[in-house]
Amino acid sequence: MAAILLTSPMQGWATSLDTVPDAVFAERMMGDGVAIDPTGDCLHAPCDGVVLSVHASGHAITLRSPEGAEILMHIGLDTVALGGRGFTPLVEEGASVDRGDPLIRFDLDLLVCETPAVITPVIVTNSDRFTIQGHEIDRLVAIGDTLMTLVRRDERAADAAIVAGDGVRRTIVVPLAHGIHARPAARIGAAARAFVSEVSIAKDDRIASVRSPVALMALGVRLGDDVTIEATGPDAAEALAAVADLILGGMGEGADSPAASAPALPLVIPATTTLPADGRLRGVTASPGIAIGEAGLFRLAEIAVAQAGNGVEAERRALDVALAAVFSRVAFRSTDATEAEGAIREAHAALLTDPALTDAADAAIARGDSAGFAWRSATRAQADALRATGNARMAERADDLLDLERQVLRTLAGEDPDERIAFPHGTILLADDLLPSHLLGLDTTTIVGFCVERGGPTSHVAILAATMGLPALVAVGSALARIAAGTPLILDAGAGVLHVAPDAASLATAQTAIAAQRDRRTAALADAGRECRTQDGVRIEAFANLGSADDADIAIRNGAEGCGLLRTEFLFLERESAPDVAEQTAEYQRIADTLAGRPLIVRLLDIGGDKPAPYLPIAAEDNPALGLRGIRVGLAFPDMLDAQLRAILAVRPAGQCRVMVPMVASLAELRAVRAALDRAIEATGHRDPVSLGIMVETPAAAVTAHLLAREADFLSIGTNDLTQYVLAMDRGNPAVAASLDGLHPAVLALIGQTCDGAAANGRWTGVCGGLASDPLAVPILIGLGVTEVSSAPALVPEIKALVATLTLPDCRALAHDALSCGSAAEVRALAREFRR
Ligand code: PEP
Ligand code: MG
Numbered sequence: 001m002a003a004i005l006l007t008s009p010m011q012g013w014a015t016s017l018d019t020v021p022d023a024v025f026a027e028r029m030m031g032d033g034v035a036i037d038p039t040g041d042c043l044h045a046p047c048d049g050v051v052l053s054v055h056a057s058g059h060a061i062t063l064r065s066p067e068g069a070e071i072l073m074h075i076g077l078d079t080v081a082l083g084g085r086g087f088t089p090l091v092e093e094g095a096s097v098d099r100g101d102p103l104i105r106f107d108l109d110l111l112v113c114e115t116p117a118v119i120t121p122v123i124v125t126n127s128d129r130f131t132i133q134g135h136e137i138d139r140l141v142a143i144g145d146t147l148m149t150l151v152r153r154d155e156r157a158a159d160a161a162i163v164a165g166d167g168v169r170r171t172i173v174v175p176l177a178h179g180i181h182a183r184p185a186a187r188i189g190a191a192a193r194a195f196v197s198e199v200s201i202a203k204d205d206r207i208a209s210v211r212s213p214v215a216l217m218a219l220g221v222r223l224g225d226d227v228t229i230e231a232t233g234p235d236a237a238e239a240l241a242a243v244a245d246l247i248l249g250g251m252g253e254g255a256d257s258p259a260a261s262a263p264a265l266p267l268v269i270p271a272t273t274t275l276p277a278d279g280r281l282r283g284v285t286a287s288p289g290i291a292i293g294e295a296g297l298f299r300l301a302e303i304a305v306a307q308a309g310n311g312v313e314a315e316r317r318a319l320d321v322a323l324a325a326v327f328s329r330v331a332f333r334s335t336d337a338t339e340a341e342g343a344i345r346e347a348h349a350a351l352l353t354d355p356a357l358t359d360a361a362d363a364a365i366a367r368g369d370s371a372g373f374a375w376r377s378a379t380r381a382q383a384d385a386l387r388a389t390g391n392a393r394m395a396e397r398a399d400d401l402l403d404l405e406r407q408v409l410r411t412l413a414g415e416d417p418d419e420r421i422a423f424p425h426g427t428i429l430l431a432d433d434l435l436p437s438h439l440l441g442l443d444t445t446t447i448v449g450f451c452v453e454r455g456g457p458t459s460h461v462a463i464l465a466a467t468m469g470l471p472a473l474v475a476v477g478s479a480l481a482r483i484a485a486g487t488p489l490i491l492d493a494g495a496g497v498l499h500v501a502p503d504a505a506s507l508a509t510a511q512t513a514i515a516a517q518r519d520r521r522t523a524a525l526a527d528a529g530r531e532c533r534t535q536d537g538v539r540i541e542a543f544a545n546l547g548s549a550d551d552a553d554i555a556i557r558n559g560a561e562g563c564g565l566l567r568t569e570f571l572f573l574e575r576e577s578a579p580d581v582a583e584q585t586a587e588y589q590r591i592a593d594t595l596a597g598r599p600l601i602v603r604l605l606d607i608g609g610d611k612p613a614p615y616l617p618i619a620a621e622d623n624p625a626l627g628l629r630g631i632r633v634g635l636a637f638p639d640m641l642d643a644q645l646r647a648i649l650a651v652r653p654a655g656q657c658r659v660m661v662p663m664v665a666s667l668a669e670l671r672a673v674r675a676a677l678d679r680a681i682e683a684t685g686h687r688d689p690v691s692l693g694i695m696v697e698t699p700a701a702a703v704t705a706h707l708l709a710r711e712a713d714f715l716s717i718g719t720n721d722l723t724q725y726v727l728a729m730d731r732g733n734p735a736v737a738a739s740l741d742g743l744h745p746a747v748l749a750l751i752g753q754t755c756d757g758a759a760a761n762g763r764w765t766g767v768c769g770g771l772a773s774d775p776l777a778v779p780i781l782i783g784l785g786v787t788e789v790s791s792a793p794a795l796v797p798e799i800k801a802l803v804a805t806l807t808l809p810d811c812r813a814l815a816h817d818a819l820s821c822g823s824a825a826e827v828r829a830l831a832r833e834f835r836r
Contacts, residue, residue, distance in 0.1 A: 003133050003134075003149040003150060003151050004047065004065055004067050004069055004130070004149065004150040004151070005047065005146060005148075005149055006046040006047055006065075006069075006071065006122070006147050006148040006149070006150065007046050007047070007099060007100070007143070007144045007145060007146060007147055008036065008046065008136075008141040008142065008143055008144065008145045008146075008147040009036070009043050009044045009045065009046045009073055009103070009120075009122060009143065009147075010036050010038045010040050010042065010043050010044065010120060010143060011038065011039050011040035011140075011141065011142050011143055012036040012037050012038040012039045012040065012120075012140070012141065013036065013037040013039070013138075013139070013140055013141075014034055014035070014036050014135075014136055014137050014138070014139055014140075014141045014147060015034065015035050015036070015037060015119070015137050015138060016034065016035070016137050016138075016209070017032070017033055017034060017035050017121060017123075018209070018212075018215075018355070018356065018359060019035065019119070019359065019363075020035045020077070020117075020119055020121055021077065021116070021117055021119075021363035021364075021366065021367065022077050022117075023360075023381055025074075025121040025123070026360070027381070027385060028127075028205075028206055028207075030072060030121075030123050030125055031072070031123045031124050031125040031126070031127040031205065032123065032124055032127050032131070032132050032205060032206065032207055033071075033121055033122045033123035033124055033132070033148065034121075034122055034135050034136070034137055034147060034148060035119050035120060035121045035122065036119070036120050036122065036141065036147075037118065037119050037120075038075075038108060038118055038120055039108075040108070040143070041105060041106055041107065041108045042102050042103075042104070042105045042106070042143075043061070043073055043075060043102070043103045043104040043105075043106070043120070044100050044101060044102050044103060044143050044144075045063060045097040045098065045099055045100060045101045045103055046063070046071060046073075046099065046122065046147060047063070047065045047069075047071070047099050048065065048066060048096075048097065048098050048099050049063040049064050049065045049066065049071075049096070049097060050063065050064050050094065050095070050096055050097070051063055051091050051092065051093050051094060051095045051096075051097060051103075052064050052070065052093065053093055054089050054091065054092065054093055054104075055080070056084070057079070057080050057082065057083055057084040057087065058084050058087030058088065058089045058104060059074065059075050059076065059079040059080060059082065059084075059087050059104075059106075060072065060073065060074040060075065060080075061073055061089070061091075061103055061104060062125065063097065063103075067130075067152070068126070068129065068130075069124055069126065069129075069130045069150050070124065070125045070126045071122065071123065071124055071125070072121075072122075072123045072125050073103075073120060073121070073122050073123075074120060074121050074123070075087070075104065075106055075111070075118070075120045076106075076111045076115045076117060076118045076119070076120060077115060077116050077117040077118075077119065078115055078116050078117075079111065079115050081115070082110075082111075082114065082115065085107075085110065086106055086107035086110040086111055086114075087104055087105075087106050087107075088104065088105040088106070089103070089104050090102050090103055090104060090105060091103050099144075100143065100144055116367065122147065122148070124148075124150060127204075127205030127206075129152060130150045130151065130152055130205075131150065131151060131152075131202060131204070131205055131207075131228075132148055132149070132150055132202075132207060133149045133150060133151045133169070133230075134148070134149045134167050134169075134230070134232070135147065135148040135149075136148070167230060167231065167232040167233075167236055168230070168231055168236045168237050168240050169228055169229060169230040169231070169240070170228070170229055170240055170244055171226055171227070171228045171229075172226070172227060172228075172229065172244055172247060172248060172620070173224060173225070173226055174221055174222070174223060174224065174225050174226075174227055174247060175223070175247070175248060175250050175624075176221075176223060176247065176250060176251060177223055178222075178223065179220070179221045179222040179223055179225065180201075180216050180217060180219065180221040180227075180247075181217060181397055184247070184251050185210075185213035185214075185216040185217050185350070186213045186346060186347050186349075186350035186351075187246065187251060188201075188210050188213075188216065188243055188246060188247065189210050189211055189212070189213050189216070189350060190350075191242050191243055191246050192210045192211065192239055192242070192243055193211070194239075194242065195231075195233070195235045195238060195239035195242065196233050196234060196235055197231045197232055197233025197234065197235050197236040197238075197239040197240075198231065198232050198233055199211075199229065199230065199231045199239050199240065199243055200229070200230050200231075201216060201219065201221075201227050201228070201229050201230075201243075202219075202227065202228045202230065203219045203220070203221050203225060203226070203227045203228075206218075206219055207230075209355070210243060211354075211355055212354050212355050212356040213347075213350045213351060213354050214351060214354045214356040214357060214382045214385075214386070214401070215354075215356045217386055217389075217397055218356075218382065218385040218386055218388075218389060219389075220389030227247075229243050229244055229247075231243070242614060244620065245614060245620070246614075248620050248624070250624075274479055274482065275479055275482050275483070275500055276479075279499055279500040279501055279502065280497050280498070280499050280500070281451075281476050281477070281479055281480065281497070281498040281500065282476070282496050282497060282498075283451060283473035283474060283475050283476035283477075283496055283497075283498065284473065284474050284475045284496060286465050286472040286473060286474045286493070287465035287470060287471055287472040287493060288471060288493050288494035289449065289470070289471030289491075289493050289494065289517075290471060290490070290491065290492050290493070290494070290510060290513050290514050290517060291428060291448040291449035291470075291471050291490075291491045291493075291514070292426075292448070292488075292489070292490050292491075292507065292510050292511065292514065293426040293427055293428040293448045293449065293488075293489055293491070294424070294426060294427060294428065294485075294486050294487065294488055294489065295427075295428055295430050295483050295484065295485055295486060295487040295488075295489055296423040296424070296427035296428065296429050296430065296447075296485060297430055297431075297483075297485045298429050298430065298431035298434065298438065298450075299431070299432070300406070300438075303372075303406060303409045303410065303413065305370060305372035305373050305376060305409060305412075306370050306372075306373065307369055307370060307373045308368065308369070308370060308373075309365060309368055309369050309370040309371065309373070309374075310370070312365055312366055312368070315365045315369070315370055315371040315374070316362065316365050316371070318371040318412060319361060319362075319365065319371035319374065319375060319408075319412070322371065322375075322408050322411040322412045323352055323353075323358070323408060325411050325417075326352060326404065326407045326408050326411055326417055327349060327352045327353065329407075329417060330348045330349050330352065330407075347397075347400065348400060348403070348404060351400060351401060351404055352404060352408075356378075356382060357375075357378045357379060357382060357401075358378075360374075360377070360378035360381060360382075361374040361375045361377075361378040362374070364377055364378065371412055372408075372409050372412045372413075375405065375408050375409065375412075376405055376409065379401045379402065379404065379405040380402075380405070382398075382401055383398035383399075383401045383402055384398075386398040386401070399433055403438075422443060422446070423442075423443075423446050423447060424446060425445075425446045426446070426448055427446055427447050427448065428447075428448060428449045428450060428451065428489045428491050428498075429442070429447050429449070429450035429451070430450070430451050430452075430480055430483055431450065431451075431452050431453070432452065432453045432454065432480075432481070433452050433453065433454045434450065434452050439465070444470060447470065448470070448471075448491075449470055449471040449472060449491040449493065450465070450470065450472050450473075451472070451473040451474075451476050451480060451491065451498050452472075452473070452474050452475075452476065452480075453475075453476055453477055453478055453480045453481065454474070454475065471491050471492075471493035471494075472493055473491065473493050473496065473498055476498060480498075483500055487500060487501055488501055488502065488507070489501075489502075490502050490506060490507065490510040492510070492513075520798075520801070521797075521798075523801065524797035524798050524800065524801040525558070525559075525797045527559075527797070527800065527801060527804070528558055528559025528796060528797040528800055529559050530559075530800065530804075531561070532561060532799075532800045532803050532804075533803070533804065534782065534803055534804070534806045534807055534808055534811075535804060535805060535806060535807050536807040536808055536809075538782075538787075538808045539787070540782060540786075540787055540788065540789065540803050541561055541562065541564075541766070541787065541788040541789070542559070542560065542561050542789060542791075542796055542799055542800045542803065543560055543561055543562045543563055543564030543565075543599070543601075543766070543768075543788055543789065543790035543791075544558070544560035544562075544563055544564065544790060544791060544792070544793040544796050545563070545564060545565040545566075545567070545768055545772075545790050545791065545792060545793070546563045546565070546566050546567070546591065546793070547566075547567045547569075547570050548570050549587060549590045549591050549594065551793055552590075552591045552594035552595055553594055554793040554794065555595075555793035555796065556594060556595065556596070556598075558793055558794060558795075558796040558797050559796050559797055559800060560598070560793060560796045561598060561599075562595065562598040562599035562600065562601070563591070563595060563598070563599065563600045563601055563790070564601055564716060564766055564768045564772075564788055564789070564790020565601060565603055565660070565716065565768035565790050566588075566591065566600060566601060566602045566603060567603060567606070568584075568602060568603060568604070568605055568606075568644070569605065569606060569607055571583070571584060571587055572605055572607055572613055573607075573613060575613075575614075575615075576614065576615060577615050578613070578615060578616075578640055578643070580643065581643045581646050581647045581650070582647075584643065584644060584647030584648075585646075585647040585650040585651060588600070588602060588647060588648060588651045588657065589650075589651050589652070592651050592652075592656050592657065595656070597653070597656060598656075599656065599658060600651075600656055600657050600658070601657075601658045601659075601660050601693070601716070601768075601790075602648050602657050602658065602659060602660065603660045603661075603662050603695065604631060604634055604641065604644060604645075604659065604660065604661055604662060604673070605633065605634060605640070605641075605644060605662075606629065606630050606662035606663065607629070607633050608624070608627065608628045608629035608630070608632070608633040616633065616637065616640075618633070625724065625725075625730060625731075629663060630662040630663020630664075630695075630697070631661050631662055631663055631664060631669050631673060632663065632669075634661075634673070635669065635672055635673075638676065641673070641676055642676060642679070642680055645659070645676060645677055645680040646680050646683070646684055649680060649681065649684050649686045649690065650684070654686070654687070654688040655688050655689070655690075655691075657690075658690075658691040658692070658693060658713070658714070659673075659677065659690060659691065659692045659693070660692075660693045660694065660695055660714075660716060661673050661692070661693070661694045661695065661712075662695045662697065662718070663695065663697050663698065663721070664694040664695065664696070664697075664698065664701050664708065665698045665700045665701060666700065666704075667704070667707055667708060667711065670692075670694055670708060670711055670712060671711065673692070674692060674711065677690060677692060691713040691714065692712065692713050693712050693713050693714035693715060693716060694708055694712045694714075694715055694716075695715075695716050695717070695718045695768070696708075696715050696716070696717045696718065696722065696754045696765075697717070697718035697720075697721035697722050697725070697769075698721070698722070698725055699722070699725055699726055699750060701754075702717075702722065702750035702751070702753055702754045703750070703753060704757070705753060705754040705755075705756070705757025705758055706756070706757030706760055706761065707757075708757070709757050709758040709760070709761035709763045710761050712763065713763065714758075714763055714764050714765070714766065715754055715757075715758045715763060715764070715765045715766070716765070716766040716767065716768045716788070716790070717751055717754055717765065717766070717767045717768070717769060717786075718768060718769045719742040719747065719751070719767055719769025719770055719771040719772070720742075720769040720770050721769070722742070722747060722750065722751075722769065723740060723741070723742040723744065723747050723769075724740065726744070726746050726747050726750060727739070727740060727744060727746070727747070739824075741824035741825075741828075742769065742770060742771040742774075742777065742824075743771070743774075743776070743777055743780070743818070743824045743827040743828055743831070744823070744824040744827070745818065745819055745820070745821050745822070745823070745824075745827060748780065748784065748815070748818055748819055748827070749819055751767070751781065751784050751786070752784040752785065752815070752819065755784050755785025755786060756785065758785075759785060764787050764788060765785060765786050765787065765788075766786060766787065766788030766789065766790060767781050767786050767788070767789055767790065768790040772789040772790050772791045772799075773791035773792045773795050773799070775798065775799070775802050775835070776828055776831035776832065776835065777831070778799060778802055778803065778806075779802075779806050779810070779811045779814055779815075779831065779834060779835075780811070780814055780815045780818050780827070780831060781815075782803070782806060782808065782811040782815075783808075783810075783811030783812040783813070783814050783815025783816070783818075784815045789803075810834075814830070814831070814834050817830055818830055818831070
């Protein structure tokens with residue numbers, strides 16, 4: 001079916017529904033559409049159709065088009081209060097009308113004088129069946145001008161990439177593990193701001209401008225949803241491509257990202273309000289660890305704000321100043337913030353400039369509200385909209401909005417936006433909910449853990465708790481409010497338990513566990529400088545994975561003996577062009593210097609697939625994990641490969657860097673890289689030998705390891721990808737996340753095969769995927785023949801301490817038994833038993 005054309009029913013200024021100062025319309029509660037600020041005095045039919053209803057007071061009318069689209073036109077706001085005055089309906093219910101026929105005549109002067117607004121929403125009310133494909137806004141329209149085109153929803157997906165006028169659109173499937181939540185929304189908005197075209201994203205019957213992260217979040221887009229991106233304007237094609245590529249690239253929200261690895265919490269929180277008889281409340285682990293302390297109650301008084309303002313101009317100015325003040329605190333906070341804190345601040349900064357909030361607040365001020373009241377109603381409406389998506393992650397973002405609400409209200413009241421509340425030493429903080437700014441403002445030297453009634457394991461507070469190393473539970477439920485200040489508590493966050501008023505025996509057990517945990521950590525760190533060997537003297541290299549120069553410093557402080565995987569993507573992503581040889585050399589050199597002579601295995605760029613770069617002309621792929629990624633990209637863009645090889649060769653001392661090839665699937669690829677390396681060596685006059693290894697991430701590489709190892713200097717197993725390809729489970733898909741376990745016997749068999757193939761050729765095999773950071777996996781890996789483990793920098797001491805307790809014969813026996821297990825769960829049980 002062709003698109004349905006709706007022409008303008010009145011003369012006036014066409015504008016987005018977002019600008020209508022009435023949440024019913026602005027939030028599309030009645031459906032999507034556009035609004036017109038009329039300059040004429042008659043409403044006409046926007047299409048042929050039948051009059052379904054004319055409101056008794058004559059101010060609103062609904063038509064049905066021949067295709068079934070139902071269009072409501074509502075002249076002015078609160079005009080029902082006129083009781084029919086000023087309106088003259090010209091048609092009756094049931095009448096057939098032609099496009100352009102006059103429908104309602106109205107007295108524009110009367111409406112201007114007696115109603116809050118004359119703006120007239122034109123709404124498609126059955127947007128479950130029809131969606132807007134294009135619309136004309138921010139321009140003057142005459143009666144009969146094109147206003148909107150509609151298309152049946154079921155036909156919309158099929159006709160991706162239709163080009164209409166200067167508009168383009170495309171339907172994509174969202175690959176983000178947690179959908180479009182705060183951070184992706186902020187980044188999509190930032191990407192679109194580089195273009196002059198207007199870009200919007202539509203899901204089902206709802207559409208949001210990408211300029212508004214809040215509106216984007218409120219779409220409730222989840223992994224696997226179809227969304228349609230629309231761009232209109234002179235650079236529409238480029239804008240659409242940039243936004244689509246960004247989303248399709250996964251935005252670092254794959255299964256291996258820390259935020260993505262936490263399970264999404266269903267919005268089900270224990271309803272019981274009484275303390276259980278055994279005193280043990282259960283919650284969801286936000287950050288593991290054990291703590292003993294006394295309850296400290298964190299309660300915030302509601303900030304009182306008067307509704308009435310002191311004049312529109314004064315209130316607008318006050319809000320602008322307060323927003324600017326909070327923005328600069330949030331956006332330009334200290335540079336020593338952790339990555340997690342930085343990400344939260346970035347999301348908060350985007351929310352503060354979000355037009356969905358600022359426009360709504362502005363409209364409320366225009367109606368006479370005070371700045372504080374207007375800001376509060378704007379944030380609460382959007383917070384409600386986010387909660388209404390039913391998506392746990394979006395609901396968590398509602399807390400961020402409430403956090404910003406308080407900061408702005410405190411600023412307006414002339415108070416310090418940071419609410420610093422002091423607690424005695426050894427406090428376990430209990431709260432209905434904790435907002436990120438509360439946690440950042442707390443003196444964490446006195447807090448030993450916290451529990452909140454609500455929240456979720458992926459909320460910003462949970463991420464911050466993990467970065468601060470504080471044990472924390474979320475979603476404990478309202479029984480938490482029953483605990484009095486000062487009550488003794490044991491928080492075993494890893495086990496998901498808060499033990500209220502424990503007896504002496506439980507306290508003693510917890511104290512022992514805490515002491516053992518602390519001793520283990522202290523001892524591991526104290527011994528972290530020792531060379532990593534098994535108890536029976538077998539040398540196992542304990543390396544660290546690095547993703548940036550900063551990581552190298554942490555790795556060294558934790559006793560890393562080298563870098564087993566430098567993910568060079570950090571240099572190539574989120575920029576307009578690839579870094580040149582000089583820039584790359586400088587970065588690699590900085591890392592090499594920090595490692596002070598220790599080996600640095602530089603992985604050639606693993607880009608494409610889930611990590612695209614805007615400057616690489618790689619077409620969108622249906623199945624990026626099986627497409628142009630890893631070394632396939634390097635070989636497809638030989639200049640880029642050459643530049644990276646030259647940069648690595650330029651690092652001094654020569655030989656500290658080794659080159660590692662990602663995603664190898666055939667010997668031919670390794671040979672092609674070897675040839676490229678030889679050319680770079682020749683061109684740069686490099687004299688020293690260069691070690692060239694491969695990552696074993698494909699089943700093909702694992703089963704042909706004996707062939708590859710003849711020509712590769714070393715093999716390092718990327719268990720993250722190997723697991724996804726062996727088990728045919730997308731590492732970015734939470735639906736299969738629970739089963740995506742590298743300890744599956746099939747993966748272990750391929751690891752064993754790789755080690756054997758390498759050893760037969762006198763080559764070593766390492767592991768740089770997630771299994772190398774898993775204490776249950778490490779003994780099995782060693783038993784299978786792995787001699788280098790490259791783990792997360794902070795875990796190096798623990799891994800080294802663990803290796804020192806192992807013997808090779810024990811590890812071999814364990815690996816042998818693991819290979820005959822029926823499942824990853826059985827392997828884990830076996831490994832647990834082994835550790836005991
Ligand atoms: C892996 O696949 O295990 C690996 C280390 O590479 P990445 O996680 O960067 O894909
Ligand atoms: Mg990989």
